Amino acid sequence: MKTVKTLLVTALYLLFIITSDAQKIWPEQTSQTKPWTRWWWMGNAVNEKDLSASLAKYSQAGFGGVEIAPIYGAIGYEKQYIDYLSPAWVRMLDYTVATAGKLGMGVDLTTGTGWPFGGPQVTPEYAASKMIIRRYPSLKTGDTIKLAKDDETLQSLTGYAADGRIVDFMDKVDENGFLQWRIESGVWDVYAFFNGKTKQKVKRAAPGGEGFSLDHFSAPALKVYLHRFDTAFHQRSHGVRAYYNDSYEVYGADWTADFFEQFYKRKHYDLQSEIRSFYRKDSSETIARIKSDYREVMADLILNNFTRPWTQWAHQYKAISKNQAHGSPGNLLDLYAAVDIPECETYGSTYFPIPGLRRDSADIRNVDPDPVMLKFASSAAHVNGHPLVSSETFTWLTEHFKTSLSQCKPEVEQCFLAGVNHVFFHGVTYSPEAVKWPGWLFYASTNFVPSNSFWPHLPGLTNYITRVQSVLQTGKPDNELLIYWPIYDIWNNPKGNEITLKVHDIDQWLHPSAFYGQVVNLQKAGYSLDFISDNLLNNAVAKDGLISTSDVASPYKVLIIPASTMMPLGTLQKIIALAQQGATVMMEALPEDVPGLIDVKERRIELKKLLASVPFADNGIAKMGKGQIILAPDMQQALEQQGIRREALTDAGLKFIRRKAGADTYYYIVNHTPKAVDQYLPVNASAGTFIIMDPQTGDYGKAATNNTGVKIQLQPGEAFMLKATKDTTLQAWTYLDKSSAPIALDSSWTLQFTEGGPFKPAPVTMPSLVSWTTLPDTMTHSFSGTGVYQQSFILPATNAKEYVLDLGEVHESAHVWINGKDAGILWSIPFKARIGKFLKPGKNEIRIEVANLMANRIKYMDEQKIPWRRYHEINFVNINYTDFDASGWKLQPSGLIGPVVITPYM
Structure with a gap:
């Protein structure tokens, strides 16, 4: 018989093993792996006391950093405003950086107020x-x-x-x-x-930031603009991690003072003699070519006169740059690649066929975020070997006060699947504690603020993101395909002047292209890919059959050229050179023409010569040097013939992204389908052991495998990590296979309202679960906050290996305690949790804290005409940019609806 001492030593040893395994399984979690948030300073009316209190709350909620964005102010607080970049403002910045640092948080700063860049230092000479x-x-x-x-x-x-x-x-x-x-x-x-x-001025400018928008094509203009910061900062670093530039929204800016000279320098003909091409409304080929040249020069100017020197300026302050390129009249891939952290943006909400996921057409914008658009930022980072890709996330996800944490999950997962690994919430508004509920709010935000009723449950979302990002920031992306983006097909258009590649216009410049069709089809088939521009392709080399785009980037197996009309000679020459070096290049079709005006006949002849030099055999394959060029009208068939394996798990409807860390491979796998997946699925990575890692809870275990693949169980809305690694002695993952009769918690519940307002309803006993807005007490109609449900139940003695709690319908998130032990936050679909370790045979106690939306309380305030939105500038608008008024809203269902059941699994 074992002694107590032996049992104790064994227990300690097992604890050590478990702790050691956990440290090895999950990568280190840092401030950088946590989500960050944009932080609006309204009127810059900040003070040390409230800055400190706010940062402490954000840290506790799971944020790793803040991005300061000075903005217009609240009416009635003008005496507290601090002029942007004044000595007093810089002191507040220093205090923020120091306070955040003590909390283990970082601070980023927009290089301006509102958007776009501009301000009082931008005189008309340097304005857009x-x-x-x-x-x-x-x-x-x-x-x-x-x-x-x-x-x-x-x-x-x-x-x-x-x-x-x-x-x-x-x-x-x-x-x-x-x-x-x-x-x-x-x-x-x-x-x-x-x-x-253009006479455009800074939108939503903070006090001290008002003025004309900057001419982003002018090097002298940028120098004048940044000089104001140099003066305010006294040429020294203030501890800011990254300087940030928002999406390009400089409307109608299609010129700069020295454009004629810059154009001639690059294109070697006089644009002045062709100026009527910009006046005429015809659609001749010549005008299309002139405008293509004009747009290419614009792209070069914004890249070399703004983006690159602004990044160099940030480096002088021991900081990095973070930029949203979309919306600009440039090559998005080049602009994203020119900064340290490329940042994309989600705007609006996506339809996901996940059962129970709330989506009211009246509360969403008619804009669907497109994951292909998100990949422009991640591709630029991957091709250049930059480790971080950020996203401005949740902008206008739904109408104000109606966004649940469960709606956030698939939206942020779509970002992760597109290559994002550094999420920024949109966002949090600084608000002094003395300001009454709901505090200061920004008009386009999802309002991740402490006054939001879901705030106590926000760590469910932030912890999930932290675990996912800890993996997605590990190692390097593992994508096999590199896809050329033919931007000259976009630029070769006789209509208009500048072409701004905006998120809202992708149905015009992205969706109709062969490039987009290839990307969507290849990803759906299970291939991983990145995009590359003409300029970035010029840096690529082929070695040992792989294509390297930088010294620190992961190599690619195949370069794919979608069907395109226009291709520069230099690009085609580079493609041929890569093949001769050993690369495999697949072309959907041969390019038809060269872009631009000058020497077009001669260049067309050279294009034909180059294409004729490619010795295609009858099977469409041209062996060249050490490599090959394949004419592949059916790209997927050509990839299969070349032995380029796809990930067949997409056949089950699953989505994934893959990372490589040394000898290990990580898969992030998501089920956004309406059906559960429960089957063995093949994966390309070979390993002695596959480990399932649950980012919701941090749990992990050794996956079951057979000769067909890895056993994957995912309910609609669920996600997990799969780590392919060497053999380990890790405990097995508990699969939920055979269930027995569920235990229905259908006896009476007590409900007590805790945090929230405007009134606190009296406790109530509920024979059955219904929305608390249907209870006789009318105070429940306007209540936004948390209600605590309690019940005791009897657990029969069984030999079940696991028990799963299913809360059923929840409005909108829940925190569960069982027998006084924290069983976790259930904040997303499916509202389920494994609770076997908390249960005991016989009597058990369950406590469920449920938070509803802010909507019902806001509705009450507007019905009673209680003032709460008084801001300068745009004030506060609804999702359709008209005056906000919630008085006519329907009551939003609130609380635990159920049914609540516990299912044993044998």
């Missing part, structure tokens, strides 16, 4: 510019025209005669702005080109 073209038709001898305007600068004056003569008239303009010239003969069309100003 636009081209203005005026036509003076049918001018004859003796005609005089007045050209000059106070806010416009004449840059070009060109006459076109009926006989084909083109004359520069700039030297005929007098000092008063009049064209003084007696035309010798004929009738002329005269085009005057002006550098005008």
Whole structure:
């Protein structure tokens, strides 16, 4: 018989093994693996006491850092405003950084207020510019025209005669702005080109940040803009981790003062002689080519005159750069790759067919986030070897006060699946504790604020994200395909001037493309991939049959060229060179033409020569040097023929992303389908052991395998990590296979209302579970907060290996205690938890704390005309950008609806 001492030693040894395994199984969790949040400073009306209190709350809720975004202020608090970048403001920044540091948190800072970049230092000379073209038709001898305007600068004056003569008239303009010239003969069309100003000012500017928007194409303008920061910061670092730039929203900015010179330098022809191409409305090939050249130069200017020097400026302050490239008139991949942390954005909500996931058409915007759009940021990071990809997440996910934590989960999972591994919430608003409920709020936010009724349960979401990101920040991405993005097909368009590649316009510039179709089909088939631009492809090399895009990036097995019309000669030459070095290149179709205007005939001839030099055999394969180019109208068939394996788990409807960490491979696997998955599924990674890791709870165990694959059980809405590693002696994962008769907790519940308001309803006994808004006490109609349900139940003695608690219908999240022990936060679908370790035979006690939405309390306040939204600028609008008013809302169901059951698994 074992002694007590022996049993104690054994127990301690097992505890050590379990603790040791946990340390090895889950990567280290740091402030960087935690979610961060955008933090609006309204009016910069901050003080040390409330800054400290706020940061402490955010830390406790699971945030790893904040991103300060100064914004317009609340009415009535003007005396507390602090001018942006004033000495007092810089002191508040320093205090924030120091306080956050003591809490193990980081601080990022937008390089501006509101958006886009701009402010009082941006004089008209450096403000966003636009081209203005005026036509003076049918001018004859003796005609005089007045050209000059106070806010416009004449840059070009060109006459076109009926006989084909083109004359520069700039030297005929007098000092008063009049064209003084007696035309010798004929009738002329005269085009005057002006550098005008958009006159756009910073949107949602904070005090001290008001002014014109910046000209993002001008190097001198950026230098003037950043000089204000240099002066305020006294050229020293203030502990900011990253400087941030929001999505490009500089409306109508399609010019800069020296564009003619910059264009000639790059394209070697005079754009002034082609200026009527920007005036005419026809759709000729020549105009399309001129505008393609113009757009390419714009892309080069925003990359080299703004994005790269701004990043270098951040580095001077011992910080990094974080940038949202989308919306800009540039090559998104190049712009994302030029910064340290590329950041994408989710705007609106996605439809997921997960049973029970609430989605009211009246409470969502008609915008669906597209995971392909998100991959532009992650692809740029992966190709350049940058470790972090961030996302502005949950912007306008639903109407204010109606967003549940369960709705957040699949949306953030879609980001993870697209390669994001550094989530930023949108967001949190700084609010002094003295401001009454609901505190200060930002109009486009999901309101992850302490006044939100789901705040006590927010750690459920933040802990989940932290565990997922701890894995997705480990090692390197493991993607086998590299897909070329043919941007010249987008630029070769005779319509309009600048083309801003916006999230809201993807149905115009992204969805119709062959590139998009290939990406969607390949991912659905189970392939992992990244995108690459012409510029980034130029850095690639092939070695040992793999394609390397940087010294620190993971290599790729295949370069895929989707069907495209326009391709630069340099790109085709690079593709051929990669094949000769040993790469496998698959082309859906051969390019048809070259972009741009100059020497187009000669370049077309060279294109045909290059294509003719590729020795395609009858099977569509051209062996070249050490590699090959494959003409592949059916891309998936070609990949299979080349032995490029897909992940067949997508056949079950599952989605995944894969990371490689040394000899280990991690899979993040998600079930967004309406059906449960319970089967053995093949995975490509080979390993001695597969480990299931549950990011909801942190639990883990050795997965079951057979000759067909790994056993995967996922309910709709669930996700887990699968780690392929060497052999371990880890405990087996408990699968939920054979269930026995469920135990229904259908006796009476006591319900007591705890935190919340505006009134606290009296405790009640509920014979059956219903929404608390249907109870006789009318105080429950307006109550937003937490209600605690309690019941005792008898557990029969069984030999079950696990018990699963199913809460059924929950509005909107729950925290469960069983026999006084914390059984976890159930905040997402399915509202289930494994609770066997908390139960005992006989009598058990269960306590369920349920939080509802803020909506019913806001409805009450608007019905009673209790003021709570008084802000400058846009004030507070609803999801359709009209005045917010909740008085006509229906009551939102609240509380535990059930049925609540416990199912034993044998």
